Amino acid sequence: xxxxxxxxxxxxxxxxxxxxxxxxxxxxxxxxxxxxxxxxxxxxxxxxxxxxxxxxxxxxxxxxxxxxxxxxxxxxxxxxxxxxxxxxxxxxxxxxxxxxxxxxxxxxxxxxxxxxxxxxxxxxxxxxxxxxxxxxxxxxxxxxxxxxxxxxxxxxxxxxxxxxxxxxxxxxxxxxxxxxxxxxxxxxxxxxxxxxxxxxxxxxxxxxxxxxxxxxxxxxxxxxxxxxxxxxxxxxxxxxxxxxxxxxxxxxxxxxxxxxxxxxxxxxxxxxxxxxxxxxxxxxxxxxxxxxxxxxxxxxxxxxxxxxxxxxxxxxxxxxxxxxxxxxxxxxxxxxxxxxxxxxxxxxxxxxxxxxxxxxxxxxxxxxxxxxxxxxxxxxxxxxxxxxxxxxxxxxxxxxxxxxxxxxxxxxxxxxxxxxxxxxxxxxxxxxxxxxxxxxxxxxxxxxxxxxxxxxxxxxxxxxxxxxxxxxxxxxxxxxxxxxxxxxxxxxxxxxxxxxxxxxxxxxxxxxxxxxxxxxxxxxxx
Numbered sequence: 001x002x003x004x005x006x007x008x009x010x011x012x013x014x015x016x017x018x019x020x021x022x023x024x025x026x027x028x029x030x031x032x033x034x035x036x037x038x039x040x041x042x043x044x045x046x047x048x049x050x051x052x053x054x055x056x057x058x059x060x061x062x063x064x065x066x067x068x069x070x071x072x073x074x075x076x077x078x079x080x081x082x083x084x085x086x087x088x089x090x091x092x093x094x095x096x097x098x099x100x101x102x103x104x105x106x107x108x109x110x111x112x113x114x115x116x117x118x119x120x121x122x123x124x125x126x127x128x129x130x131x132x133x134x135x136x137x138x139x140x141x142x143x144x145x146x147x148x149x150x151x152x153x154x155x156x157x158x159x160x161x162x163x164x165x166x167x168x169x170x171x172x173x174x175x176x177x178x179x180x181x182x183x184x185x186x187x188x189x190x191x192x193x194x195x196x197x198x199x200x201x202x203x204x205x206x207x208x209x210x211x212x213x214x215x216x217x218x219x220x221x222x223x224x225x226x227x228x229x230x231x232x233x234x235x236x237x238x239x240x241x242x243x244x245x246x247x248x249x250x251x252x253x254x255x256x257x258x259x260x261x262x263x264x265x266x267x268x269x270x271x272x273x274x275x276x277x278x279x280x281x282x283x284x285x286x287x288x289x290x291x292x293x294x295x296x297x298x299x300x301x302x303x304x305x306x307x308x309x310x311x312x313x314x315x316x317x318x319x320x321x322x323x324x325x326x327x328x329x330x331x332x333x334x335x336x337x338x339x340x341x342x343x344x345x346x347x348x349x350x351x352x353x354x355x356x357x358x359x360x361x362x363x364x365x366x367x368x369x370x371x372x373x374x375x376x377x378x379x380x381x382x383x384x385x386x387x388x389x390x391x392x393x394x395x396x397x398x399x400x401x402x403x404x405x406x407x408x409x410x411x412x413x414x415x416x417x418x419x420x421x422x423x424x425x426x427x428x429x430x431x432x433x434x435x436x437x438x439x440x441x442x443x444x445x446x447x448x449x450x451x452x453x454x455x456x457x458x459x460x461x462x463x464x465x466x467x468x469x470x471x472x473x474x475x476x477x478x479x480x481x482x483x484x485x486x487x488x489x490x491x492x493x494x495x496x497x498x499x500x501x502x503x504x505x506x507x508x509x510x511x512x513x514x515x516x517x518x519x520x521x522x523x524x525x526x
Contacts, residue, residue: 045230088231175254186212449493
């Protein structure tokens, strides 16, 4: 009987030996099964190789590991994929929602069956440790099942309203959605946008990050093997600028779902909405600059654990990562002392190794940005309390390894306090009153996640009522600002962090992919 134990942070931290053994077996298998091959794009279920050439995908763990060669899609491919998806929309949108639900549940089963292999690819491709890679697989499983349940609970978003006339409100899909996903959750964030579109009857043209194209391909094949028609989901790889120019102008694109940087997201939004003949939906998740507040009434050990996991988990390369901490002056020294001591204990290295917490950053650009930001901090009077340099020698020379870094002494309006860095760099400031801390936490264009550590219920309520972020936590040891889970926390960004006010993982997310139609039949009295 196959081993289908649910993967959770707890099961991994408790060192379930069977989980570790199966993951390590998958690490051995995937290199022979997948690496070094030439991969096509998929349009309407057919395989295509591009006359525009290919690009290499190499592992940030060790750049001598060639994941594979992937196609540079050109404008013709993008137009063809959109055209095929538009044709496929007629049949897929008319497929009974109950059948679409069955397909999503089958996709969940397939991810469960393949989770170790997928997690191993995620580790190789974007540098996640086993805990993070396996947890991402289970989050995908839960998301697929959760939205299948939401569709059933809402009767496919069909509501009958009977008075003298027979009235019915039904949900109708828009058409072709272009889904553009990031590298940091190459499985889950792509899955969330794709399932939102597909389960509601839309069709998809999917472009994964060029740092995670193989993970994206494995996800595409999950949906195909689960029963989604090839015309309803298409897989394209290649440079983002080619995609952007085409999709913002193409009149057959009904909507865009994008997760990535604010710069790219806002440009897509402005270009798409100004180029189309009428308003069309754009779903954006654009990162954040997430604060954690630690008051004098906090459990310091709990706060330190939560901050470390949120700031340095996956190298801070999460849109939910804690990147700035405001600690009350009374406990500043104790908090920082404990924070440095625990950060020193983090194992940095090859994420294939069981003991490693922090693997490499994703690519050369991130590696160079790390060095640039540290030099900027030093130049402008910042104090490097820990870290602040890249790692060299031995295995570190093969990939992109940096130390988690803690910085104090920068002014509050400094660019490093304001801009999303997407790296294991944590800035610390102090405050006198909770009112001051919340005002400074809110002093940003972003609004995704925020946390507080306090054992005082009044302080927590004060924080919840005044913080201007979509996902907020109190006393979260497992991650001060990270770890939202489908069905438990709605992952919704406010302000510059999102465009719809309805987040992935919450009950209202599917509404962003559908539009209402009111149907009325007049019955004359006899």
